[in-house]
Amino acid sequence: MTSVRANGVDLGIESFGRQDDPLVLLVGGTTMLSWPDALCERLASRGRRVVRYDLRDSGASTTLDPENPAYGLRDLAKDAAALVEVLGARTAHLGGIGVGGMVAQVAALDHPDAFSALTLVGTRPVAPGPVDDDLPDHDRTVMAALFSRPQPDWTDRDAVAAFAAEGAEPLGNDPAQARATAARIWDRTPSTDPAVHQANQLGTVFARIDCAPRWRERLGELDVPTLVVHGRADPFFPVGNGEALAAEIPTARLLVLDDMGTALRHSAADQVAAAMPTD
Structure with missing residues (x-):
């Protein structure tokens, strides 16, 4: 893991x-650990250079004040496009999960020359x-x-x-995976500030953000x-959000994973890697 400078900020990356x-x-x-190691390794074994990165105010990326961010969604989209250039690539297959999926949609729309394919996981076509009215909202009971x-x-x-482990099952996630990921996120948080840990x-x-x-x-x-x-067991962004997203992108294919909630499971690495476009 290291960090690189792109669009005026330092972004934590792992290759x-x-x-x-x-x-x-x-x-x-918001941290790179939303993307399981196993998936990154599968993609690399299929002849891809995989770089996962932390959004601003998370992980090893520039952290100023996560309770009062002075940037918007379009800035995060610019970060992604700038990172492609900094990494020495002409274009990239861009993947985004959860909030990162919103960043990825906007990045591909605003910077079409930088991206050759998209993978959008557990996200929706509107902002927080x-x-x-036509999209299912968070499951109120679970939330x-x-x-x-x-x-x-x-x-x-x-x-x-x-x-994290105690909250995993209601979100359709694996408690052991959630516990391990939360511990790794904690270890990578370069601050003792409780607000920064909570944001991570x-x-x-x-x-x-705007x-x-x-x-x-x-x-x-x-x-x-x-x-x-999209996970069929996702109560945060219920599966109808992924169905709508796939229906509105002309080139999209939808993959629904029955045992997935909000998080990509390690066990799905082979299936997701095989389904991702080769652009």
């Missing part, structure tokens, strides 16, 4: 595969906030149960890992090979 192979750039959601839990001490590694674990910074203007109405402009992956 897999050979530098001369076609680039697959994976946007963290009130959802469009109420999750957000009513006492918060952990965000500076206590074991407490944070236990908190929950992606809270993304709910505070995501205007809307981009859903522009999805028909996308003409690159696109894979939309």
